[in-house]
Amino acid sequence: MDSEPWHKRAIVDVCRGYGHELSEELCASLVGVSFRDLCTQLNAARPMPVTVDQCIDEINALYLTRVANVQPRPGAFALVESFAARGLHQACVSNSGREVVDAHMVAMGLPHFRFSISRNDVANGKPHPEPYLTAAAKLGLPPEACAVIEDSPTGARSAAAAGMLTIAWPQDPGIAFDAVDHLVEDPAALDWDALCRVRA
Incomplete structure (x- = not known):
C-alpha cells in the first residue's frame, strides 16, 4: 500500500x-x-x-x-496475483502495529497472504531480523528460501539480516538503501521464475 x-x-x-x-x-x-x-x-x-x-x-x-x-502502489496487486499463480507462499511483514496492519489487510482485500506479522507480534521490530525470521518460521521455510520486497531502508536491513533475498522498491527514488540484492523501479521487471529457481 x-x-x-x-x-x-x-x-x-x-x-x-x-x-x-x-x-x-x-x-x-x-x-x-x-x-x-x-x-x-x-x-x-x-x-x-x-x-x-x-x-x-x-x-x-x-x-x-x-x-x-490509502491506495495500492501501481502494479503491486498484479504482482501479488502473479506470485499466487506461481504457487508462492506470501505474507505481510510490517513495522506498524496490529490495528494498522489489519486495516491494511482489509483495504487490500487480497486472499493470497497467509498471515501478517505486526510490530506487536515480535519483541524486536525492524531493522532487527526477528520479524522476517518469524514469518519464515510460520511459513515453514528456511530464510534463504525467502524473498522480500521492501520500500524502506529499515525494512531492507531487517530482511538482509535475516538472510533473505532483498529487493528494494522505494516509493521515493531519493531514499538511500544499504546493499540490497536488487534495487528496482518495478519489481515485476525482475525474472521471478529464475529467482525462484535459484532460491529453491
Whole structure:
C-alpha cells in the first residue's frame, strides 16, 4: 500500500500539536521506522506532555481515520496475483502495529497472504531480523528460501539480516538503501521464475 505519505501526515500533525515541527529531511529518514522508536527519539530531544504510548496511539488513531484514502502502489496487486499463480507462499511483514496492519489487510482485500506479522507480534521490530525470521518460521521455510520486497531502508536491513533475498522498491527514488540484492523501479521487471529457481 502507498501508505508512507499518510503515515507522514499523521506523524507531522500529531507532533506539531506537541511543538515538534518535523523537517522534510527528518521525515525522509523515518521511513519504515516504528512509531515507538520515533516517539522515543522525539521525547528524548524535547519531552512531550504525553507518554510514548499515548503518542503512538494518537498517531495510529489519526492515521486510521484516513486509511480509506490509502491506495495500492501501481502494479503491486498484479504482482501479488502473479506470485499466487506461481504457487508462492506470501505474507505481510510490517513495522506498524496490529490495528494498522489489519486495516491494511482489509483495504487490500487480497486472499493470497497467509498471515501478517505486526510490530506487536515480535519483541524486536525492524531493522532487527526477528520479524522476517518469524514469518519464515510460520511459513515453514528456511530464510534463504525467502524473498522480500521492501520500500524502506529499515525494512531492507531487517530482511538482509535475516538472510533473505532483498529487493528494494522505494516509493521515493531519493531514499538511500544499504546493499540490497536488487534495487528496482518495478519489481515485476525482475525474472521471478529464475529467482525462484535459484532460491529453491
